[in-house]
Amino acid sequence: MNYAIIGFGKLGQALAKAFARSGIDVSVATTRDPESFASAAAAIGPQITPTTLAKAVKADIVFLAVRFESHPEVAKALPTWEGKTIVDVTNAYGVSPEALGGQPSSKVVAQAFTGGKLVKGFNHLVAAVLDRDPAVQGGKRAVFLASDDDGAAAEIATLAEKLGFSPIQLGGLSEGGLLVQARGKSWGPLIFKDLVKFDH
Template identity: 80%
Template sequence: MSYAIIGFGTIGKALAKAFARKGIEVSVATTRAPESFASEAAAIGPTILAKALAEAVKADVIFLAVRFESHPDVAKALPTWQGKTIVDVTNAYGVPPEQLGGQPSSRFIAQAFSGARLVKGFNHLGAASLAQDPAVHGGRRVVFLASDDDDAAAEIGTLAENLGFAPIKLGGLSEGGLLVQARGNSWGRLIFKDLVKFD
């Protein structure tokens, strides 16, 4: 299984740190040339590989950690996303619901990535929390996952556990996705809830 993070802002870097802590290889890419951020990627850890966007999108699992408005640019990188799992880490805060056709922001994104299995996740935490070790007070930091594809949700749940998090599945995008999405001027009820699960 190969992994990539598209977007290398505060959230992309926080995700890269989670992979680096566990020594799991992940490609990081932006629309810029990889040389422009290669030293920053290397500073996070030896398993964080700066790549061109065209190279990074060859991964099986792709974390979409760009600004919501930028997702169409990423979607153009491949003619079809068949066989790929996209983890939507974006938030559509400030994007009017009518611009999304009244649907959850993740379903809107899923339309751009035709053929992909989409999981909404890792987006409810601020970058500072996401960047920290998820082992907290003897428990594990929670990440919420929502998807219309149960197999994809299970796959990302396993990855979340391998990264040290406690995944909690919220169901489909229309139910669970609304709890962890921002759109217009509203936040889902679980956004910014930094929770710890004790086994």
């Protein structure tokens, strides 16, 4: 199983740090030349490999950490996303509900990535919080996951645990996904909720 993060802004870098902390290799890419962010990747750790978008999309699991408006451009990098799981970390804040056709933003993203399995996740925390070690006072920071594919949701839940988080499954994109999505000028009710799960 190999992993890639598309987008290397604050959120992409926070995700990369989670991989580095756990000693898991991950490729990172943007639409720019990998040389342009190689030093930032090296500063995070040897597990982080800067690469091109064309190479990054070959990964089994792809984290989409770009601006919501940029997702169609990434989706075009492959004719089909069959056999791949896309983790939608985007937030469509400022995008009108009309522009989304009245659908949850994650449904719009899922339609762009033809043939792929989409899991909405890791998007409810601001980068500065996601950036921190998820082990908090003996507990683990929660990440919310929503998907219309139970297998894909379980796969990302397992990865979230490997990265040190406590995954909480919210159900399908039209139900649970709405709790962690932004659109227009509103944020879903679970966005920014920094929760920690304790196993007692």
